[in-house]
Amino acid sequence: MKKNILYILGFVIMLMSSASIKAQQDSQYTQYMYNTVSFNPAYAGNRGALSATAAYRNQWLGVEGAPETLNFSIHTPINLERLGVGLGFTNDKIGPSSESTATADISYTIPINRYDLKLSFGVKAGLNILDINMNKLNIYDPSDVNLVNKTLTSPVVGVGLYLHTTKWYVGLSTPNMLNSEHYDDIKVSTASEKMHMFFTAGYVFDLNSSFKFKPAIQTKAVIGAPLSVDVSANFLYNNRLTLGAAYRWDAAVSFLTGFQVNENIMIGYSYDYDLSDFSNYNDGSHEIFIRFELGNGLKNKVNPRFF
Known part of the structure; x- marks a missing residue:
């Protein structure tokens, strides 16, 4: 069993490293801990x-053409919780572009030992559609061959690993390991999709019967852009109210809150304050989400899982 797990780990890491990574483009979330499958x-x-889970992010409020992200995902275990499947949809708007990605996920979980340690590995596949509307720009040279509306499509193939117990987790993934270059009729590169690498980790501390504390980290890497590092700390009170803060390295500080309405529904909100000079020109970033769960086997009781 251990030898098979090592083979799987090596194979997935080899796939992840098989493409170069050059530009940071993937959606950014402050509340990434509630949307891991994305x-x-x-x-x-x-x-x-x-x-x-449905999430909406409005970045740099007050700036015309600033990024807006809408994400929806649904996933469930099947076959005695060894196999998992899911679907996802994301729409990103920034300036003249609107990018939509639809994907399907499948995962398989292997128990490693009798202490509840498990390894999950998964594959994501789908389609990305990028619409570029040049009518939203002030065009000074109408004859420029690059300044025409375009619709560009490319495949999506991602892989991931998730090592976890009921107390901690470590994840390594890329939502799309394909590098896609889009060209027009005269071979001018108009857009590209580059591979991003994500590393996540977190641990849950039981402080007492009422409070849980979970520090977590997410790093996002792509060649050609600074390493993105998010560090967060959340407190969960009575399995219902979550309060926390986060720091994005050299970029923003955030306030996070969530509330478990009942055993099926959780809602959350976060606010980012920009730490750069750009904070003089925007009113921060807002993010909201709602999660609905069904079939957790609990009656009249809030699901106590923190991740």
């Missing part, structure tokens, strides 16, 4: 219930 397909089914 960037790591190995998480599909790991909540032990049918789990659907």
Whole structure:
């Protein structure tokens, strides 16, 4: 069993490193801990219930053409929780472009020892559609061959690993390991999709019967852009109220809150304050999400899982 796990780890890491990474483009979330399946397909089914999450992010409020992101995902375990499947949709708008990605996820979980240590590995596949509307720009040279509306499509193939117990987790993934270059009729490169690598980790401390504390980290790497590092700390009170803060290296500080309305529904909100000079020109970034879960086997009781 251990030898097979090492083979699997080596194979997935080899796939992840098979393409160069050059530009940071993937969606950014402050509350990434509630939307893990969007960037790591190995998480599909790991909540032990049918789990659907919708999230909306409005970045740099007050800036015309600033990024807006809408994400929806749904995943569930099947076959005695060894197999997980999921579907996802993301729409990113920034300036003249609107990018939509639809994906399907599948994961498989292997128990490693009798202390609840498990390894999940997963695959993501789908389609990316990039619409570029040049009518939203002030065009000074109408004869420029690059300044025409375009619709560009490319495939999506991602892989991920997720090592976890009920107390901690470590994940390594890429939501799309394909590098796609889009060209027009005269071979001028108009857009490109580059591979991003995500590393996540977190641990849950039981402070007492009422409070849990979970520090977590996410790093996002792509050649040609600074390494993105998010560090967060969340406190969970009575399995219902979550309060926390986060720091994005040299970029922003954030306030996070969430509330478990009942055993099926959780809502959350976060606010980012920009730490750069750009903070003089925007009113921060806002993010909201709602999660609905069904089939967790709990009656009249909030699901106590923190991740």
